[in-house]
Amino acid sequence: MAGEEGADVLAITEHWKCYCRTQGKHGGSAIYSKEKFKCTERTDYSLLSVSNIIECSAAQIYLENYKILIVCIYRPNTQPVADVDQFLEVLRIILEKCTVEKGKFILVGDFNLDILSDSTNVSEFKSLLENFNLDFTNFVPTRPASGSCLDNIITPLPGQTRVLEYHISDHCALKFVANSLYSNHINKRKIKRRIINDGTIANFVQKLTSINWDDIYTCTSDPNQLWNIFHERFSKTFEQCFPKVEVYLSSNEKNIKVTPDVEHLKDILDKLYIVSFARPEFKATYISIKKQYDNSLSQKKKDHFNSLIRIQKISQRLHGG
Template sequence: MELAHTDNQIILMGDFNIDMLQESRRRCDWLNFLNSYNIKQNVFEPTRITPTTSTCLDGVYTKVDCQASTNVIHYHVSDHAAQKITFGTDCKKQHVHRRIFSHENREKLKKFLAEQDWTPVYNISREDVDLQFNTFLELYQNNLNRACPLVRITKESKHLKNLTTDPTIKELKNRLDILLLLSQKDSAFKKEYSEIKKQYDSALIQQKKAKFEKIIEDSDNKNKAIWTVINSLKNNAKSNFFHPMIGVQM
């Protein structure tokens, strides 16, 4: 905890396996430890709900200079709920400069390179390899900038996107939210919750599948797009997040 002794902002998130809703020695020791570094607790409601238990095992703990608010979100894809933290600060959009290597731009580059006069490179003595290379690189760079200029784009966020934009999925999730609360009071609702949960999972799989297939279909480089999808699923699998199967026509 060396960072805690500095002015750095601190955010701790994860499953700490300590129920913050029940008095215990572990909970007391944990809170004393956090308080000694001026780190405060932000989640005060159940984050893992089962047919027999309701516990707050997942936490968001912060030491920040700005206002922060948290929400517990039940996506019904795990027995653990998600936690969302929002900071009261202006978040400016990030921009980056990238080259667009579309099929049209690649063809332009081939054409420009074929028409390029490379005589300046050959006129340099073979003994001066560095000058030859720098001259070649300069000519190549000029053609690259003509065919595939750097374009300023908004950097895409890698945060989890909302999975409930589809009306059907949104309706199913709303029903699950209600049934989850009812099933905690009356076990008669557990069967209906389980049935709706299966429909919800199936709808999420179909939505993910359609999304990935569209990414591949709209891409100029199909192979690269396919590997992007595969790596995305592999990364989700490593984090134990929901990762549906996808059918791709090669």
């Protein structure tokens, strides 16, 4: 099927492989890509999986000057352990992580929620996506026997989704074709930026510690001269470790900037959420931190839009509007 359709990436749910589950049978989520692509597993997403609630796998696909995150999700629907509220809470965390990525993303999978129905669960599902300015790309039934649309693809990327019937499962397959990923760079502005991350910082610190500073500590000459020597060595090392490289200005740059304190709070929140399943005593702490995070994020949005309004008003006054 994949070869016939010319698929570059294949996302599969309910593959029944044992490596995706520590208990129970069937289920599973997996992603496969062609060997021509550089592909890395994103375990930070798979760790969000919760037994009987949500199974998640993720992979980062690297194209020419472009990368895209693929997240494959399966929601088990075994009653009575299936918990839609808990599923939507984990999905919210996944969507938050996706929206702060440095590239585009595609969520695909079997959500086991019929979006053609008007149930409360489906309404909450749709509302969650609307909060991230996202929507389903498919509204055609994917389970012919029941006429329900349980499988979908969710992405900010422009493209087309088709339902494929190969009669190898009680669910149909979905094929998403993105609109010319490579040509997306044509209209994007290039900028020069220093790549600063944990790896480059560690390299910088290591190089600084290897420099011999004895002459600065022991020399009794002019302090200004000592400062110049220090500054020259420090700056040279800095430029070596953080050279400016040419990158494309992503559309994400236009989004609301999240400050390091909010990012730190989000990191704590994700870890507390996972820990709280094994240690219920952390649930209250999770709820408290979540409230702080939501309030902080809400304030950032208010500040962002207030700034836009002020800029617009100043522009109008300058142009006599």
